[in-house]
Amino acid sequence: MELLGPSMIDVVNRQKPYKFTLSQVLKFGIQGLESLSSIHAKGFVHRDVKPGNFVIGNTVETSGIFYLIDFGLCKKLKIKDGVVIKPPQNGNFRGTMRYASIQAHKKEELGRNDDLMSLFYVVIEFYVGKLPWLDIFDKDEVHRLKEDFRQSHLLTKQLPEQFLEIERYITSLDYIETPDYERIKQLIRQIANENFIDLDQKLEWENELNGRKT
Template sequence: MQLVDQFPKNGDIIKDRYKIIRTISQGKNRMIFCAIDLQMQLIAIKMENDSDGHAFICVESAILKILDKSNHIPQFFSYGSYKNYKFMAYELLGPNMIDLVNYKKPYKFSLHSVLKFGIQAIETLQIIHNQDFIHRDIKPGNFLIGNTQGTFGTFYLIGFELCKKLNKKDGKITTPTNKAKFRGSLLYASLNAHNLVELGRNDDLISLLYILVEFHNEILPWSDVDELVKNLDFERILSWTQASQMASQTIP
């Protein structure tokens, strides 16, 4: 039986508090549900298999606790265990930026919308970076809009499972000497990520820059990355990423 088949079903109740209503998204080892708690409030529940004892959701919930009540960060409610899974309950949000940009042609945003999103996204990264965290997975699918009338124009950042604390010594940032593993999304990863260099705050900003260019121009110079990966043409991906000035020159 596959792991996804063992996840809760619609109508199941988690910890005598959260009733599953529907599935929002699912992957091999994790699922996100829309649920309702005892206070009759709609929430989101992210659940991850913990069979190997290394659930990323542990990291994500700890970071959301620290960032709780911050602007552009979903409100954190609780964290716990359910059968062989770890789960996190947090504020239910609306669609992500991929859903929004693909809603209708021409599959790109106006300059006004790009700037509105960009300003809020920079504010969000500033909040995270001021807490000495690096997100390391900045991509359109991790930015969502609010789910209420009062928050529908507000953007929120999720996906903190790859987030990391900055290395500091005596209050100063130190640069690790060991080679890092690749982190992030191939399409939006910075040159440092492709070169397996430990990521910093600037890499979050570079990934955001790529998103803004794509939202305005509809495409990045390396947007056929999936086909390149299929053919294992990593050198071509890297060469195009090195030419990221091509993208920045197209910004109005």
């Protein structure tokens, strides 16, 4: 059994300001996509993607690897003749309000596209430092803000242009459509190349964490 280390909440709380570098964010984004792609390929939707459900490895070899955990809200997709079937609207909110998709606020059945939207919110929060609805605790108000930011694209206004392309692609997906994970990863790699970032380079906190094990 793999030994796991701190969650991403623990990691970000070690840093001031409470956000990550572009290099860290891009590396996390690719690994997050790979985790979701693996879960989705097995026919499941996570439905609660958030920082606290990503942890890093607890060894020198795995301290740069992100692991997605907590499958308490995970649900199997209904597939018939190789096609995903969307169940009727279930009427219940699923997930964590800050990172929940707009479909979750509408109490619709959550699919692979919703996992991707939650991951997108996490990535934005890690890079910017906080989401616009951080201090709002009313679900309806958070829903309204998410709708406003989606329509205005303000969430990605000061970010590399590929973030807007990723947002547009994710919001174009429906429940049934299989996401093109490689397309999103390619956009992330474009950001890395344009900013001279080596995605194979160690994360900034790896040496700090590994130093405690020596």
